[in-house]
Amino acid sequence: MDMVKAAKELLLQDRVDIFLGYHKLDGHQIPHGFTKARVADLDQLEISLNRYPLEKIACDLAQKDPTLKIGILARDCSQRALNLLYTWDQLNPENIETLTVNCCPSSLSTHGDCSYLKPKTTGEYKKAHGIDYNDSPKDFMAEHDSQDRLSRWMYEFQKCIKCYGCRNVCPVCFCKECSLEHPNLVEPGVLPAEVPIFHLIRATHMAGRCIDCGLCEDACPAHIPLRMLYREVNDAVSDIFGYVPGDHIEKSPFSIIGKTVELTPAPMDV
């Protein structure tokens, strides 16, 4: 298989010290770091279907040893995540080698093999009281009035069991200490998590950062449509600032003061 050969080459030619991919353990695909010392393990390399934030593992490794050269199995979303991490100085692009996986369908590949490609099914109750996974933020805005929007989001948020899965799996969450655990912002030891502040804090921190990989929504045991929430957040960022995170290496607009004021404050509508 080409991918195996390419990964082996990276290790054998010392272009990387470690290669991050997946292998099967007890029937489960899990992330694994392959090394030159056990290069034969690469024959067991798994590349399909399952997804984990390998970039996050790369960040952890890089933090322990900034000189470490890391090879990484990269889907399109990983590429966006990497760009973002380069932008925010969490990874050094010079130390990263990527092997691109056939992922989302495009003009180059007719099929994809990402678990995310199948449309999700939303139950009838959820459709009636909560939010359809497949709804777009724009349609959602258009179809529901303000009161309805609030009650639907409240329905979704109140299911939260505060497992922090969304944050833990997020490839672009890199803060050492998280605002979601800040006692002044989110009351500790309370379930369900304080609504909506818990989710809005995370949404705000995702603005200009979320690269729409969907891992959070996959991970959420409470079936909260997080991907759609962060999509809206990113839409706002791209509408207001013309910035799409992960597109290329460019600072988020939240960190740019700019020399001229182009926006004007919205007038108060009574």
Next chain:
Amino acid sequence: MTLKRIAFVQELLKFMGLEGRLHLEWISSAEAQKYVDVVTKFTEKIRNMGPNPLRAINEMKKAG
């Protein structure tokens, strides 16, 4: 910076169905009248909108 952040948060709140409760206005220390006008207008607007719906939800939650 403030302008950008507020514009964003206004969008987010609108998406959540909580629009109209955040407003940004630049008023210099020399513009007392403007300050009074804006604050009065905003207070009245909020009063007309009624109490924050989240308060009701959180109280319901506490009550079980």
Next chain:
Amino acid sequence: MAGTQGNFKVSLTENPRYIDMDKCIACGLCAEKCPKKVDDEYNEGLGKRKAIYVPYSQAVPLKYAIDDTICLKLTKNRCGICEKTCPSGAINFADKAKEKTLNVGSIILAMGFESFDPSGIDSLGFGQHPDIVTSMGFERILSATGPFGGHLCLPSDKDHEKAPKKIAWLQCVGSRDENRCSNAYCSSVCCMYAVKQAVMAREHSHDPLDCAIFYMDMRTHGKDFDRYMEGAKKNGVRFIQSRVHSVVPSQDHQGIEMRFIDPDGTIQNENFDIVVLSTGLQISAACVDLANTMNIELDHGNFVKTDSFNPVSTSVPGIYACGVFTGPKDIPQSVMEASSAAAAATEYISSARHTLTKEIVIPEERDTEYELPKIGVFVCNCGTNIGGVIDVPDVVAYARTLPGVTYAEENLFTCSQDTQDKMAQVIKEKKLNRVVVAACSPKTHEPLFRQTLINAGLNKHLLEMANIRNHDSWVHASEPARATKKAKHLVRMAVSKSMLLNSLFETQLPVTQSALVVGGGIAGMTAALSLARQGFPVSLVEREQNLGGNARKLFHTYMDEDIPGQVKTMIHQVNDHPMIHTYLGAVIEHLDGFVGNFNTTLATPESKVTIDHGVAILATGAVEAKPDEYLYGKHDAVMTHLEFDGRLNKKDPMLDAAEDIAFIQCVGSREAAHPYCSKVCCTHSIHSAVEVKKRNPNANVYIFYRDIRTYGKRELIYKQARDMGILFFRYDLESKPRVTPSGTGVNIRILDHILKMPVSIDVDILCLASRIQARDNQSLAQAFKITCDSDGWMLEAHQKLRPVDFATDGVFLCGMAHYPKPIDESIAQAKAAASRAITTLARSSISVGGVVSRVNEQLCSGCQGCIEVCPYNAIQMDEKKHVVNINAALCKGCGACAAACPSEALTLEGFNNEQIYAQIKSAMGA
């Protein structure tokens, strides 16, 4: 005034104010009660004020005064109600004028100007209709503190409701006019302020507003001014080139009728609702008198006579002048001249620096770090200001119940001296370690209370203020019960924050008391000389092998001063000065450090040199752009200004032989690619034209221009040129002159606006007023952490108020690196830069710390978002640790980084997140 430079004796009369400044708390009760009303001169008579008053709401110091010409008590011995009303007993009707004698080494005259009074010009109708106003009056109408609260309305409408639909501005009222007044000069600022007023009026207006500016030449020659004017044009402000000859209030009292001849030559009538007379600047008779008493020479326009190389020196040694008193100018130029006059004034007397300094003895600070909070709350009645509305004893009783509060009391005036002493005593006795003052604004009183803490041996940052006056009793005077409740909330918030306050410390960082000046042109040399003359060593770096820069190639100033001769003198002075070390052929290779402690590596032709310096002045100048039109470089008859000046200097016979000479203005300037005015070229061309005419009176001289921008006193040379028979042809950007070869000379064709006919002229020499172009300062900008604007000019900290500073501390700019400018302005700015630099250099150390940002390295993930938002370049990346660190010497405590950090790794001392959350929680938990 008596004496000479270095030792003047000046007698001053201080007129009585009838108010004890120490007691007045500016509560305003006196003015409320005062029965005597007069026209408010600050609002140009559009509003009223009382006999006891503050001239304007932002006056410093904010203290009242009594107008003794109208006060009933002082004129007729009646009334006296203010004395009874004043809660602090500040009124003193027995106040007398005081005589003072000062012994000073230098004197600076900064007496400003008066706005031209158009009442004498009948045809303008000022005074005949309330809607004909001066520009000063209109400025007040637009102002939020003005007579109509910033609502744009017709002054004639008693209810201040009727909004104007059409406003006209008439330029050059009392300027460029020797017929209706005797002000031949241009007032320099009116074109720009008219454009600004038009733009602002449109912003103020709810309905579409028609704004028309009637002008002779639009003189928007300042930095970014042309861009602003073009923006106004695009947004619909009309610019009509016409001198309006009569303004008549219309018969039916509906608006004002204006009659004028439009650029096509037809007579037009148009009605406007408001007519603004853009009145010029002039020197008041009182200033002229004072100048005469001091024997200071004035020019024809009554401005102080100065020369280009000493722009702030008067004819009397030791007396200096700045601002409009030396000639019409705008704010940035006035600010520059002010600093410049300060530099000139100290050059001669610099040996006296620090000789009158007194040191303050500060009591030792108590270490409170391990003490439990013991909070003292002081609630001020502010006379009746607070106590008259809020139930102060109730607030005090409430404060005593708050956690951490061990002491609470009320004061009549917390800010009075005796209360201050008592407060310090209480702090010591009760061993308080946090102080909450519930009174007025920290903006005005925090420094005072901090001093009290210092006097009581407490760290000054252990103070928190609750503003129960401005934010409470003043605005809720009609609801005392609720105001009292709000006061309790405010006190509770302050107490909960104060619980988390900690001592902040400042450390002293030594300053290297020497300067680096980059650029050895006129500006750089002037700055270096000024610093050296005041006793500070200077390293002067010049990239070329010679000092002098562009000035070496110039001929004369518009005042006919010989530039190369003066430059030669200046170079000698630089070379002879023991405090100046000049590095020729040198460039900056590397720069480290920050204000007070820079370290620069220079690459000189011989070797590498490292220099320690406390400040840096950037004077890298600009260059004359090479034109790519009008046959430049393709025909020998076509040349630029510098090339023409070269021929003037050499007395080239080609100039004397030429019978026809033409100048084309705005070559490369004021165009889409370079939308700025090069400022100096109009004067330069006209001066060269006059010089040609002087040498050869029979020569025909033509100037092709868009707007003649001979601002200020330069207008006189424009008049001289017209008197000498020099011909001026106006063209606009859409129909530029066409230049074709014609034998040894060239032919110029243009459509003349007035004749409405094509004009064709053969000339022997064509001089192009080529654009002045910024140098590529990219690497310099990176090294010094400064920015350049889109035209390449270095960007100052504030275009009006800080024209020689950068946002980065310890770095200053002057000369053409900032913007094109003539020699007098370059020199003024260079001296100003020296003056600003000395504010750092004169200190042996700088205080670092206090309210600054701090990094918690454990939390920082090194994303560098904070670096981008810091306006002062105070944050750097520590690549090794992968965290940022903050240079406390540069941090101004704005808090932008703390707001930007997603992990709260950065906090602003004195306003940290815990403190703010505590305040918010306390506010919500009522």
